[in-house]
Amino acid sequence: MRLEPYFEFAKKAFAREATYRLEVFTEIGSLIVRVYLLRSVWTALYAQNIAPMNLPLHSMITYATVALLMSLILEVDGTRLIREKLREGTIATDLMKPISVPFYFFSDGFGQTGLHALLVIPCILFALLLVHIDVPSAPVFAMFLLSFAVGYLLNFFVNFVMNAIAFWTLETFAIQLIVRWVSDLLSGQIIPLTFFPGVFGRIVFALPFAAIYSTPLLIYVGVIHPQDYGRYLLVQFLWLGLFSTLSLFMWRAAARRVVIQGG
Amino acid sequence: MPPIIRTHDLRKTFRSPKRRPGVSGALRTLFSRAYEEKVAVRDVTMELEPGELVGYIGPNGAGKSTTIKMLTGILVPTSGTIEVAGLVPHERRNDNARNIGVVFGQRSQLYWDLPLVESFELLRAIYSIPKDRYRENLQRFIEMLEMEPFLRTPVRQLSLGQRMRGDFAAAMLHNPRIVYLDEPTIGLDVVAKEAIREFVRHINQDRGTTIILTTHDLADVERLCRRIILIDKGTIIYDGTVDHIKEQYGTHRTLVLTLTEPHPNPVLEETEIESNDRGLVRYRFDRRRVRPDQLIREATERYELRDVSIEEPDLESIIRRIYVEGYEQEPVNS
Structure with missing residues (x-):
């Protein structure tokens, strides 16, 4: 496969995102406010002595801040393009081009997240003025990046599946909103999953959402020990395999529907 | 090729x-x-x-x-x-x-x-x-x-x-x-x-x-x-x-006359009056049954004319007719 078109798609998506300058600046602004708020909330909660086992306050604040920075990248839904193209019927013109359409969606989403990834840098600098973040050792950080990358891909495919439902229903907003709420809570983005008690805690860890935020974050703050890395990464890869396969099948079925029923 | x-x-x-x-x-x-x-x-x-x-x-x-x-x-x-x-x-x-x-x-x-x-x-x-x-x-x-x-x-x-x-x-x-x-x-x-x-x-x-x-x-x-x-x-x-x-369907032409004096019913042989508006008269005729020069001669003999023209059907009017009447190999002339 020639990669040039897909580099171009990513570059154009990057440029397109950059044209919405106001959005970029408000995003940095709101992130700083959220970092400050989270620090206040967790400090207050820890003062009430609700600290869970083995997660001291500075680790908790590190966790919350890194989670926010990750959300800058993960909350960009690069696949919403699918939904828009279906509603406007422009998917037909993409199918008339010599390209792989799912790969086009991926590179477009990648370009969009590229811009937001750049935003992380100024955000880290500002965040450091407000809070202190623990920095792990190099091997742990490398493991965090690997786990985050897998989480990123998994997140892409989960979004792809959500948006591909639009092939049958044309409207997926309600489903997405619900999934969003559930995943915000159950992915460990807001509250570390170690806070969930007993059986409930075990269920939450078994869900795919945990593989997106929780695993890289718990590696970062050292709750997941090096001897358990393999196990957690394996789970992440299993979910990735499952959702990428599901995406592939959904795309095949959807493309078939377009070519048989005319979209 | x-x-x-x-x-x-x-x-x-x-x-x-x-x-x-x-x-x-x-x-x-x-x-x-x-x-x-x-x-x-x-x-x-x-x-x-x-x-x-x-x-x-x-x-x-x-x-x-x-x-x-x-x-x-x-x-x-x-x-x-x-x-x-x-x-x-x-x-x-x-x-x-x-x-x-x-x-x-x-x-x-x-x-x-x-x-x-x-x-x-x-x-x-x-x-x-x-x-x-x-x-x-x-x-x-x-x-x-x-x-x-x-x-x-x-x-x-x-x-x-x-x-x-x-x-x-x-x-x-x-x-x-x-x-x-x-x-x-x-x-x-x-x-x-x-x-x-x-x-x-x-x-x-x-x-x-x-x-x-x-x-x-x-x-x-x-x-x-x-x-x-x-x-x-x-x-x-x-x-x-x-x-x-155009050849097949364009059997009809339109003769447009501008009369010096308006006339209530300015008939011509072998034609059909499409409209008559204050001396501006449009006739439809089949060019296989009557030649335009004959018609013009007849018109000048009967009426006093200020202007004469003949219009050919355009593709649009032909297609419109086909949509309405359907296409036939040898169209019946109305």
Whole structure:
């Protein structure tokens, strides 16, 4: 496969995102406010002595801040393009081009997240003025990046599946909103999953959402020990395999529907 | 040379769930699905030689777009065969895509948020157009379509005329062998239409590109096409030259007289008065039954005239008649 078109798609998506300058600046602004708020909330909660086992306050604040920075990248839904193209019927013109359409969606989403990834840098600098973040050792950080990358891909495919439902229903907003709420809570983005008690805690860890935020974050703050890395990464890869396969099948079925029923 | 486009008994049937009226009907639809079949294209057989420019004409819902979609490979035929430049489009969608260019008047293939020229660059990458050919084509198109002033404007800010010119350039950058134009001049003003027609003529004549033009604007067809294919209710009802259909259907002419003094009923033999408005009288006559010079002589003998003219039927009035009455090999004259 020639990669040039897909580099171009990513570059154009990057440029397109950059044209919405106001959005970029408000995003940095709101992130700083959220970092400050989270620090206040967790400090207050820890003062009430609700600290869970083995997660001291500075680790908790590190966790919350890194989670926010990750959300800058993960909350960009690069696949919403699918939904828009279906509603406007422009998917037909993409199918008339010599390209792989799912790969086009991926590179477009990648370009969009590229811009937001750049935003992380100024955000880290500002965040450091407000809070202190623990920095792990190099091997742990490398493991965090690997786990985050897998989480990123998994997140892409989960979004792809959500948006591909639009092939049958044309409207997926309600489903997405619900999934969003559930995943915000159950992915460990807001509250570390170690806070969930007993059986409930075990269920939450078994869900795919945990593989997106929780695993890289718990590696970062050292709750997941090096001897358990393999196990957690394996789970992440299993979910990735499952959702990428599901995406592939959904795309095949959807493309078939377009070519048989005319979209 | 073998035909570049060939279809044989091409048929496309759409299946949609049959809906029953009322609440009980809706409930029944939920549990038992009955399907309704609608034949959009029925046994369409056509052949196009390389370099032809053919007008593909028919009323709304006649099956034009469905045919075009099958030719581009994004719709799979229900039955029949289809071949475009030696390929079966829906089996080799990507290879077929390299051979064709498509312009839809109603939807754009340009990238909404980007300056026009960046869409062109993206297309260069998509079709891997060699750099020098890309530059040459782009320069040519910018001149022909006068795109210089808005080349760096985001597409969403372009006027319809500017956007259409952009879309035409976008469809031709990779030198496609075949181009499908679906309602390309819809909603355009006279100047923009003329620029587009000139461009289509250039693409067809100077580059030998085969073009199928779908349109409701028969002036486009009259100006550009020698051959037309008429489709109605999914079936081809005429395939031949514009001249032939005019010859066949244009048996009637209109004689227009301006009388010096208005006359309540200025009869002429072998004619039928279409209208009579304060001395401006329109007569319809069959040119096989009466010669125009005879009519004019008769008119000058009976009435005092200020002006005389004879009008030929245009393609539009002929096609309108065919839509209403249906096409017959030897039309009965009314």
